Amino acid sequence: DQQVKQNSPSLSVQEGRISILNCDYTNSMFDYFLWYKKYPAEGPTFLISISSIKDKNEDGRFTVFLNKSAKHLSLHIVPSQPGDSAVYFCAASGSGAGSYQLTFGKGTKLSVIP
């Protein structure tokens, strides 16, 4: 039973355009959300996060939006660059004692076409 779902296994975007990666979750106890980026043969690297008390967090070209009522979050990358081509994982955690345990989605492979 997937508690964090990334329903698009892959996404192709033209360089310079916006990339939108989506993520849905089912566990209402989740209150902290993260995006990790993974290149082949490397470990995941942290990209951006958002607390449930916010609905938006921005860091340079990356913005994460959270819609708690819909249990949905999205990662926007604008403008997209070829170096952004990677697998993006959405992850979530609870609060307090469960805050260390991340639940990941299956990932979305982003290809940015030059």
Next chain:
Amino acid sequence: GAGVSQTPSNKVTEKGKYVELRCDPISGHTALYWYRQSLGQGPEFLIYFQGTGAADDSGLPNDRFFAVRPEGSVSTLKIQRTERGDSAVYLCASSQSGGSGTGELFFGEGSRLTVL
């Protein structure tokens, strides 16, 4: 190096054999995590150490899996009587303190285990 180091990067073994995977976290990080990533899946939580003790081992799939961190730094994940279903990439991560809300997790490159 400055990052999380995992050895071996690749391990091929036969069904029924014993395997050890090592993780050297970032210096000064008190929290250490093991995750497992099977083909086509996201990483799945196995175990979390705070210092020397396993604070949560609820993700270990069965009693063939065991992990230690005797001095609060290097950790070893041990798998007994390996099965083909154990084939996966085993990821280690560390953070300055426990809890994703207080600090990001830094992952190593992983140890790819193949059980024939």
